[in-house]
Amino acid sequence: MNAVDRDLRPVRGRLDETGRLVEADSRLADLNEAAGGAMGAPLAIPGLADVGRLVRKLGVTVSRKLVMADGQGDLELWVRAEPDSGGVRLALSAWRERTAAARIEEGQGPPLVASYGAWRWETDAALRLIALSSQAGPRDGFHPAAVLGQPLTGLFALAEDADGGLPLLAALAINQPFEGQQAAVRPSGRRVVLAGVPRRDRLGAFAGFVGTAFDVAAGAPRASASIDLFVTRLGAALRAPLGHIIANADSIGAAPDGPIQDAYVGYAADISTAGRHLLGLVDDLADLEAIERPGFAVAREPIDLADLARRAAGLLAVRASAAEVSIERPVEEAALAATGEFRRVLQILVNLIGNAIRYAPPGSRVSVAVERRGGTATVTVADQGKGIAPGDHARVFDKFERIDPAEPGGSGLGLYIARRLARAMGGDITLESAPGDGTRFTLLLPARA
């Protein structure tokens, strides 16, 4: 982050009534020349020429931030353009190099409204509170009217971090976002963590913070609670918008209002696939959180494993036919009594069959077969795909590992979750495979007499 070049005198210039550059300090003349212009010719710097046109057209002073090319990089500066007897007088100040970080950060809006006891607050440039969530106050024994219009520090007592710094003030000095500012709500002493994004005025200068205050006790800082936090808050927050994205992308792709270009159908399909992948990831993380929580338990209920295998195969019939793969499922009259949780066993089988379909070559067959081996009931899902090298057999059950990382889709959590679930039900999942010989995953569960 470069410091703003405030000490330099503004660079000046003048355009005549037709937009030609007729006066210019050397720095402006150089930039104009680099852009292919010359003195006495129309101004060649596009953004600046636009401002000049606007001022000639409106006849009013225009002040705004401008970005212009300078050699390999971008320059960011403030321009003030005033009408001047038919022409336009320019004053350019506060030059600075524009970094990639600045470009990214410009795309950031104010932070999302945080949920679960977090407040949202907003200040003006003088750090006076100009907005506060309506739920703020009662819990900490004050009325918002007592703190609105007052300095932010009247509500929050800011605490230094481990290095003795105050993230909020450091961010204020460089007009940047901050997070992790420890503070106490003055009326109650309750500890919160503040985060904020600067609002900028039309010249790009600091115009206030828009921020949130998280309750430390309910908040994220504890590492062990981080997945829990993700699942309960972000997971819930992501599902609905992702659902909308997928549904809209699908409807764009289906071109219900008439033909659209093939390229756009492709883009829509990409958006939809990416959305489904993310939705799957959210679901997987929810499962991961559940199985890794202390005290996780599954129900031990009587189930018919053959019936479940048929159901799982049925659920994936459409996906299989899209992939040109046929599924061979247990015959209708087959039954195999076992013990496990209905919902979780179905989940495991959907995962195993889904994987098999993903890796099966078109035209091949995925077989789903049930068998009783002594006290164990088994379902074996076999594909005719390229198989898995013996050295990788253990790895595919690890967290975030994929059978084939080059294949699209999947979070790398499915098999990990499936095996954890199977073991929680007193069973297991085993794998037999060799390269070129297909893959056989077997779910084993306690059989029931």
Place this chain on the structure above:
Amino acid sequence: MSVEPDPRRELSRRAGAFLARAENGGLRAGCRLASVASDLRMADEDRLDDRTRAAFGALIESLFGTIRSEVAGHAARTLAAGGHEMIAEALLTTQRDDKRLAAILLADHSVLRELDGRVRQDLLADALVAHERDDSDQPSLLPRLAGERDPLIAGPAMAMLLALGRRATPLESGALARTDLSAETHHRFVWHVAADLREAVGRLANARTAMLDRALVAAAERSLAAHDEGIGLEPSAVKLASALGSAGRGGRAMAIEALGDRLLALFIALVAEDVGLDYDIARDAVLDRDGARLWLMLRAMGMDREAIGRIGLALATADRHRSLDDLAGDLDVAVATDLDAARAMLAIQSLPAAYRQAREAMESAR
């Protein structure tokens, strides 16, 4: 990894919905034709953009959700206390079709106008960019006014700060701390939501419908009694503008500072106060992408080309649908308009709305 719903249960649910759709088919056909006709008639600039449509939907949902949970919550407590837990439970868990209720309520022109104005005003205010301040260490306009000794100024300024906080930061669930509706509109919403709840659980109540009605009416009356339209954003802005005007501190400079601080409601109220118009009329002029009416108002306030241009530019920067070319042309005409002529043109609009409506009614009855 997700588990899909049981296909058989799903099928029976869909069968019910399928029959209902078939039953409604004839009605839908009529509605569709009406939509086609209105869509074809519509001018492009009158079409809702996606952002406005989404904001409208969110506001409606929040309003219904807020009022419904208030009314249902109170009525359910009354019913549960009387031993009717099942009806109370049904009141709290029933799912209602907001679209149907919205269609009934928005058919009322004054309700539609209020919500439309609020949605578009909030969107425009949100997109405004602050103007630079001469002294950034000084508090901005509203905190300064809220800190004044004069309660006629400090009171509504603080009410505006509170209302802005409510608008900018809805509660976690999307519920609103207050509906911020005018008394008439709040009234209509509350009674319609109560009637809709009655329809939803009326079948369950069987012989006890009178008791259900009493509980719902008591809950609705409680909500109406608790509503204070005077502390909403717009009424507070109007009060503040009026106090500033009486103190000789309204007018051009204050309006420009308010807009520079992104206080759109106060800007509108100051314009309305200065030219003697209702807030709604000034708001319509500010929200109209054709700025002619607003330029005329600003001219009547005595603004010069620089001031009108500054405001025009600020609005055009916040709303990309506004044309800078049109603004340039309009500025010349606006500044060429004589102050007295501008005031005279606005004079008719500044007569009380009820009087103008009465005159219009007399005209059309002739």
